[in-house]
Amino acid sequence: MKKVLMALIVLGLIFVGAVSHAEGVQGQETVLFDFETGLQGWEIPDWAYEKPDHVQTDMQITDKVASQGTKSLEIMAEFPGGRWTGAIVEIMQYFDWTDFSGIACDIYLPPDAPLGLTGKMILTVGDSWKWVEMSRSFALKPGEWTTVQADLRTGSIDWRRVTVDDAFRQDVRKVDIRIESNNKPAYTGPIYIDNVRVIK
Amino acid sequence: MRYFRVTTAALVLFFVSSIFGLSGCGEKQEPAKTSVVKQEAKAADTMTMAAQKVAEIPQTTAPAAEPSQAPITEERTFYDFEGDLLGWEVPSWAAGKTDHVAKEVVVSEEIASKGKSSMKVTADFPGGSWTAGLVEIQQFLDLSKYRVIRADVYLPADAPIGLKAKLILTVGENWKFVEMNGGVPLMPGEWATISASIEPGSYDWKRVIPDEEFAKDIRKIAIRVESNNKPKYDGVFYVDNVRVGR
Numbered sequence: 001m002k003k004v005l006m007a008l009i010v011l012g013l014i015f016v017g018a019v020s021h022a023e024g025v026q027g028q029e030t031v032l033f034d035f036e037t038g039l040q041g042w043e044i045p046d047w048a049y050e051k052p053d054h055v056q057t058d059m060q061i062t063d064k065v066a067s068q069g070t071k072s073l074e075i076m077a078e079f080p081g082g083r084w085t086g087a088i089v090e091i092m093q094y095f096d097w098t099d100f101s102g103i104a105c106d107i108y109l110p111p112d113a114p115l116g117l118t119g120k121m122i123l124t125v126g127d128s129w130k131w132v133e134m135s136r137s138f139a140l141k142p143g144e145w146t147t148v149q150a151d152l153r154t155g156s157i158d159w160r161r162v163t164v165d166d167a168f169r170q171d172v173r174k175v176d177i178r179i180e181s182n183n184k185p186a187y188t189g190p191i192y193i194d195n196v197r198v199i200k
Numbered sequence: 201m202r203y204f205r206v207t208t209a210a211l212v213l214f215f216v217s218s219i220f221g222l223s224g225c226g227e228k229q230e231p232a233k234t235s236v237v238k239q240e241a242k243a244a245d246t247m248t249m250a251a252q253k254v255a256e257i258p259q260t261t262a263p264a265a266e267p268s269q270a271p272i273t274e275e276r277t278f279y280d281f282e283g284d285l286l287g288w289e290v291p292s293w294a295a296g297k298t299d300h301v302a303k304e305v306v307v308s309e310e311i312a313s314k315g316k317s318s319m320k321v322t323a324d325f326p327g328g329s330w331t332a333g334l335v336e337i338q339q340f341l342d343l344s345k346y347r348v349i350r351a352d353v354y355l356p357a358d359a360p361i362g363l364k365a366k367l368i369l370t371v372g373e374n375w376k377f378v379e380m381n382g383g384v385p386l387m388p389g390e391w392a393t394i395s396a397s398i399e400p401g402s403y404d405w406k407r408v409i410p411d412e413e414f415a416k417d418i419r420k421i422a423i424r425v426e427s428n429n430k431p432k433y434d435g436v437f438y439v440d441n442v443r444v445g446r
Contacts, residue, residue, distance in 0.1 A: 133340075135339045135341060136287050136339035138287070157278060160340040161340070161342070
């Protein structure tokens with residue numbers, strides 16, 4: 001009887017441990033924008049319309065694809081090829097990400113899109129509204145969701161021309177997502193963004 | 201009179217020899233010390249080239265900055281390939297070049313110099329001409345806090361002898377392609393560490409002596425395994441633990 005009781009206790013402990021672990025993994029990410037209820041403040045910034053190398057033409061919410069939920073943000077763009085061009089969307093909002101170690105978003109290209117487009121995030125931080133691009137871009141694969149992510153912790157090498165310290169993530173004022181064509185490819189069509197999130 | 205002539209001749213000789221440094225007195229002029237390249241196999245080659253470059257530096261210029269000779273006591277791994285290529289790839293520009301023979305790059309758990317996995321590169325070196333398998337990452341990095349950049353490269357035990365590996369950096373606004381001076385010989389069945397100083401004054405780079413700005417604006421890191429006419433090899437090599445040290 002004692003053995004059976006002991007076995008039940010052990011099984012119970014294993015079950016509780018597994019559940020708490022699963023909750024812990026889920027709790028590590030906080031979704032900021034899933035686009036299930038609209039644009040949630042995201043826009044094509046006015047200044048981007050004035051720059052000939054910025055080639056986004058329109059944006060809207062769509063239910064064609066989603067990496068989380070049923071909807072995502074669809075950006076229409078016309079990359080001509082032959083020179084650097086980018087399609088950009090942004091949200092202006094104050095964030096304090098002191099409790100978080102990373103930021104991520106998902107980007108999707110339709111299967112008939114060409115290889116060669118890349119995606120990165122850009123933060124505007126601090127009192128001086130410093131424009132801080134990610135130090136590298138992520139290659140986007142047609143027909144697949146690509147997760148673009150960056151480390152926000154002190155000493156991170158994921159951000160360009162900035163020393164990442166605690167103050168960096170404490171005062172984030174804008175988040176931009178930019179899809180780029182560096183001379184090639186040429187592409188006219190949609191790009192989808194979803195599940196913009198921070199990670200504990 | 202004879203004594204006067206001898207004395208005068210001796211004084212003239214002393215004066216001339218003093219001017220041209222032939223007296224044998226005082227400290228002997230040593231050539232500037234070159235940077236320490238960790239790979240012994242590469243050292244002789246690099247030292248020779250460094251000595252040549254030192255000889256080319258005019259005596260009248262102020263001494264250039266020299267890399268520190270102090271040991272590296274702290275390393276930071278930037279790319280350990282634990283489950284992710286972390287942005288490393290066979291670049292699209294290499295795909296169109298017949299002398300660039302890397303075909304595929306994946307994460308592999310077959311072997312690792314750090315952690316459990318590494319980056320496995322498949323390449324087909326045909327032999328008979330210079331060919332190379334190159335992988336790279338495009339990332340903007342400020343490495344000015346560090347003194348060296350290093351990476352581990354492994355060849356399987358059944359690979360031939362004769363392949364060499366080197367690091368290549370792309371630096372600055374002009375995207376200057378800067379190769380290491382010499383390749384590190386890869387021994388089949390062993391990890392080899394490629395190491396180069398990025399400090400001002402380093403002689404580890406071909407046609408470039410780094411200045412203060414060099415390490416501040418690194419835009420790409422590439423690792424290139426080379427076959428110079430030989431050997432022929434159709435197989436894989438592994439890269440792991442790309443790191444910086446100070």
